[in-house]
Amino acid sequence: MRRGISILLIIAVATVFSGCDNSRQIETASIIKNVSVDRRGSQVVYTFYRLSSGETPWGIDVPADSFEEACALARDMYIPNLSLAKLELLMLSEDVYEEVMQDDVDYISTQASFSPIAYVTLCDDTTIEKIKETNRTQRVIEEQLILLKKNNPSVNINYLSIFNNFARRGEDSFTVPFISSEKELKVSEIEINRCII
Amino acid sequence: MQTEVKFSSKRFLLSLLLCACSVILLQNNDLSSNASFTFNAVCIAAGLAVCFLFFLPSLALKKKTDSDVLSLARRYTPKLRIPLAVFYALYFVYTALYFLLPYIDMFHTKYFPEVTPCLITFIMLLGCAYAACKGVNVISRFGIFLFLFALLTNILMFGGSLSELDFSHYGFELQGDFNSFIQNTLYFVTPSFIAAIFACCSGVTKNFRFRQPVFTLIFTGLKYTAIVFFVWFALGDYAGRQTYPAFVLSRVAHFGPFAGIESFYLALATMSVFMIVALFLCCISRGACTDGDRKTVLIFTVIIFALYVTATYINSVKEILVNPVLLILLTFVAAVMLPAAYIFVGRKSNATGN
Numbered sequence: 001m002r003r004g005i006s007i008l009l010i011i012a013v014a015t016v017f018s019g020c021d022n023s024r025q026i027e028t029a030s031i032i033k034n035v036s037v038d039r040r041g042s043q044v045v046y047t048f049y050r051l052s053s054g055e056t057p058w059g060i061d062v063p064a065d066s067f068e069e070a071c072a073l074a075r076d077m078y079i080p081n082l083s084l085a086k087l088e089l090l091m092l093s094e095d096v097y098e099e100v101m102q103d104d105v106d107y108i109s110t111q112a113s114f115s116p117i118a119y120v121t122l123c124d125d126t127t128i129e130k131i132k133e134t135n136r137t138q139r140v141i142e143e144q145l146i147l148l149k150k151n152n153p154s155v156n157i158n159y160l161s162i163f164n165n166f167a168r169r170g171e172d173s174f175t176v177p178f179i180s181s182e183k184e185l186k187v188s189e190i191e192i193n194r195c196i197i
Numbered sequence: 198m199q200t201e202v203k204f205s206s207k208r209f210l211l212s213l214l215l216c217a218c219s220v221i222l223l224q225n226n227d228l229s230s231n232a233s234f235t236f237n238a239v240c241i242a243a244g245l246a247v248c249f250l251f252f253l254p255s256l257a258l259k260k261k262t263d264s265d266v267l268s269l270a271r272r273y274t275p276k277l278r279i280p281l282a283v284f285y286a287l288y289f290v291y292t293a294l295y296f297l298l299p300y301i302d303m304f305h306t307k308y309f310p311e312v313t314p315c316l317i318t319f320i321m322l323l324g325c326a327y328a329a330c331k332g333v334n335v336i337s338r339f340g341i342f343l344f345l346f347a348l349l350t351n352i353l354m355f356g357g358s359l360s361e362l363d364f365s366h367y368g369f370e371l372q373g374d375f376n377s378f379i380q381n382t383l384y385f386v387t388p389s390f391i392a393a394i395f396a397c398c399s400g401v402t403k404n405f406r407f408r409q410p411v412f413t414l415i416f417t418g419l420k421y422t423a424i425v426f427f428v429w430f431a432l433g434d435y436a437g438r439q440t441y442p443a444f445v446l447s448r449v450a451h452f453g454p455f456a457g458i459e460s461f462y463l464a465l466a467t468m469s470v471f472m473i474v475a476l477f478l479c480c481i482s483r484g485a486c487t488d489g490d491r492k493t494v495l496i497f498t499v500i501i502f503a504l505y506v507t508a509t510y511i512n513s514v515k516e517i518l519v520n521p522v523l524l525i526l527l528t529f530v531a532a533v534m535l536p537a538a539y540i541f542v543g544r545k546s547n548a549t550g551n
Contacts (some may be wrong), residue, residue: 080243109438112307116435116449117456132282146453160435160449162362168366 006037030081035067036055037100038093038128044100046070048079049131049138067104072184083115089138090120090159091131095176097122101192109163116160119145122190123179130181141179144187148188150178155189166194204334206402210409212340212472213346213395216377217248217417219389219469222443223299223460227384227521229377230437234429234468236373237381238422244385250530251389252410254536255396260407260413260544265400267484269539273546281535282484285397286497288531290478292390293501297321298508300470306462318505325471326498330491331476333398336475343468350447350461357425357450357458361431365495386525388417392532397480474501 023099036059038045046067047048047059052153060078064070068123075082092101102121108114119142131137155175165174177192228237255266256286257515262269285411297318305314373381391413399405428442431449436442447462486491508515517523 107455109299110441112440115456116445117451142454160432161363163435163438164366164433 005018007071016032024101030079031083031086032079033086034089034091034092034131035087035127036091036123036131037067037096037104038096039127046074047132048074048082050079051116052135055135057132057138059132066107068107083113084111085115085120089118089142091123091128091141091179092120093128094122094124097192101162105159108159114159116163117158119157120159120162121157121177121187124181127179127181127185130185137149137185140185141187142177143183145177148189150185152189153157202334203401203403204337206399206405206409207337208337208340208396209333209395209402210413211344212337212391212415212476213391213410214413214472215343215469217341217391217413218347218420218464218477219296219473220387220470221421222466223296223303223441224384224424224435224443225299225303225440226379226442228425229380232373232377233269233370234367234426235369235371235486236377237425238430239371240381241418241421241425242383243378243382244423245388245414247382247386248389248392248410248417249414249531251386251392252395252414254533254540255392255399256407256410258396258536258540258543259399259405261540263400263405265398266396266539267480268400269543273539274419275381277370285393285484285531286481286534288393288527289481289498290504291518291527292524293474293477294508295524296470297501298515298519300466301505303444304463304465307441308459309442314509315506319502321467321471322502323475324496325474325478326494328471328475329494329495329498333401333476333479333483334474336374336479340472343465343472346468347419347465348375350424350458350465352421353458354447355427356444357433357452357456358427358446359450361449362427363430363433366442367408367430369432383521383525385426388414389525389528389532393528394476394480395537396419396532397483467535 032048034049034057035051036047038047040063043063044065046062046064046148048062048070049057049059050086052058060074062070062074065075071082081147090104092104105120105123109116128142131141148155149157152175155177155197156165157177162174162176173191173193175189175191178188180186180188223446232240249287258264258266258269264272266286267282272280274281276290295358301314301318301321305312309317328339333440395410424443424446427446428436432442434447439445444459446457447459448457478497482490482493504514505519508518
C-alpha cells in the first residue's frame, strides 16, 4: 500500500516537474528556426520561420525597424508562444544589412536565450524567395556555410564572431558570407566596412 | 545516525577539489574587465597561494593529531564546544547561501525562467539534506562519479570551443591595474572555503599526505586557468555582454552542427553546488552532534531556506550574503584562526599531561 502511494506520488511529481502536463505539438510550439530580413517597398520586414515537420516553411512577416522591435511585435500580435532559443540562421538581404545588422547583432548579444553560434549571412533577394519555398534550402545554406568556414577560417559566420568584430577597435573591415542564387545556391565572401554601419 | 568510519583522505580531497572548481562555474562578471588573460592567470596563482596559506593550520592539526577542530574542541575545551559549533554553523549557513544565490539565479535566468526560484531552492535543499544525513563518506563517494562527469563535461566544453579560439585579436599581453589585481585575486581566494570544510571534517579521513591538498589546489588552478583562457580567447568581447561566462562557453561549444553542451554544464554546476551544500550540512551536524544527525540537518536546511527567501525579497540581506570580503574574513576565522588556536591548546594540554 505504502509502496503504491509512493509510486503514484513520484509519477505525479515527475509529470508536473518534467512539464508533461504542459506539452505542445511541435507545430503549435512556435519554435523559430530561421529569420530572414528584407525590404518591401520602404519597409524592412522580418520573416520568422517556424520549426515544422512538413517540407514547406511556414513564415510570418513582421514589419519592424529592428530585430528587437520585430520580436516584441511577433510576441504581442502574431506568435504569442514565440521561442527563439533554437534559432539557427539569420539571413539579411543585401538591401537592408547596412541599416540593421550591427544593431540586431548587438541586441542578440544581450539576450540569454539566443545561441551565440547561430549563423548570420547576407544574401540576395532570390535566396530570400527560395527559402520560402522549401525547408531544404536552409539545410543547404548551413552546409555551405560550414564548408566555407572550413576552407576559409577567417570568414565570420556566427553572431559570436560578428559581434566581436563589431566590438573590436583597430580594423576597418571584416568578412561575412554572402549567398547568391540564380539557378542554385552559391556561397561567397563579402567584406563589411565597419564605418558605414 | 551513522557510525563514524574513516575513509580515504584522497577521496575527501577529490570532493573538495570539485567544490573549489564550482566557484569558476558560477562566475558572474566578478572579474575586472580591464584584466587580460595573462593578468588573470597571475591573479589565479596569487589567489590560490593565499588559499594554501588558509589550509596550513588545519593541515598541521591533521598531521599532528589526526583529528579536526570540532573533535579537538570536544576533547580539550568542552565548555567552548557549543560557541564553536554555533560559529561554524553560522559560517556554513552563510557560505551555503553564498553559493546557492548565484546558482539559483543562473538556473532561473538561463535555463528555467518559468519556475519560481524558491521552488528550485526547496528541491535542491531537500536533496542536500538527504545527502547530508548519509554523511561525508557517502558524499565523497558521489564525488568519484562527479569527477568523471566533470572530466567529460570539461572535455566537451573545451574541445567544442576550440574552433572558436581567436589568437589574432586577443593576445597574451599582461594588461591590468592594481585595483583589478586586488579584485580578481580576492575572487580567486573564494575557494579557501574548502579549507574550512577540511578543518571540520578531516578527522574522519585516513592515509593523509601533505601533497594531497597541494595537488587539489594545483588542479583547481588549472581548471580556473582553462576556463579563463577559453572565455578570453573563444568568447572575447561577447563574454562581457552576458552573465555567467562559463554557461555561455558551454553554449558556444559545438562539434560541427551538434551543439547543446549547456545541459552538461548545468548538470555539473547543479551537482557541484549540491555537494557543497551537503558537505556544509555535514559539517554543521558534526559540530552539533555526530556525522549525519537528521534533526540538526533538517533544522539548518530550514534556516538556509528561510534565509534564501528573505534574501530574494530584501535586497540588503542579499548584498550581505554575497559579499566576497565578508566570506573571506569569516573563512579566515574558520580555517586559520580557530585551527591555529587548537594547535596551541593541544600543545599546552600535552605539556600539562591532560
